[in-house]
Amino acid sequence: MPDTLLRTDKDVTEIYNQHVNTVYKVCFMFMKNIPDTEDAVQSTFIKLMEYKGAFTDDEHKKAWLIVTASNICRNHLRHWWRKTVDINTLIDDAGVKDAVVDETLRQVLELPPKYKTAVYLYYYEGYSTVEIAKMFQKKESTVRSHLHTGRKLLKINLEGEQDE
Numbered sequence: 701m702p703d704t705l706l707r708t709d710k711d712v713t714e715i716y717n718q719h720v721n722t723v724y725k726v727c728f729m730f731m732k733n734i735p736d737t738e739d740a741v742q743s744t745f746i747k748l749m750e751y752k753g754a755f756t757d758d759e760h761k762k763a764w765l766i767v768t769a770s771n772i773c774r775n776h777l778r779h780w781w782r783k784t785v786d787i788n789t790l791i792d793d794a795g796v797k798d799a800v801v802d803e804t805l806r807q808v809l810e811l812p813p814k815y816k817t818a819v820y821l822y823y824y825e826g827y828s829t830v831e832i833a834k835m836f837q838k839k840e841s842t843v844r845s846h847l848h849t850g851r852k853l854l855k856i857n858l859e860g861e862q863d864e
Contacts (some may be wrong), residue, residue, distance in 0.1 A: 730773030744769040815850030
């Protein structure tokens with residue numbers, strides 16, 4: 701498949717089918733509700749259709765989609781009109797496509813964005829700290845620090861719930 705300026709509808713459809721679940725999960729991690737998640741997924745693939753660069757391999761393509769989706773979600777969340785939605789109600793009502801939503805994932809979704817992103821990509825998508833650092837153009841030590849802090853926060857939150 702050519703990864704150039706001239707991506708055909710078939711090429712975009714193939715990329716969509718291959719990566720939509722990952723993009724959806726990343727977007728849901730930020731947006732915490734189905735409608736905004738679906739909008740962000742759609743925006744991500746529109747950006748793909750507009751993107752004129754070439755991808756070196758499938759991992760580069762996947763990383764580009766994850767970073768693009770994350771940026772779209774962050775930009776959306778910065779708007780003043782963004783309201784907070786109860787994650788428990790949304791997950792109970794509709795759930796995350798193709799994901800088992802347990803208490804740990806609920807707690808991951810509640811982490812501050814920089815920790816949530818690192819923890820999710822590392823544990824749920826299987827990326828290494830080196831790969832995450834490259835995706836977000838951060839130092840590997842920064843990603844490891846975010847993972848460390850994210851794990852500490854998760855431990856505190858999960859132990860706190862057991863005490864209740």
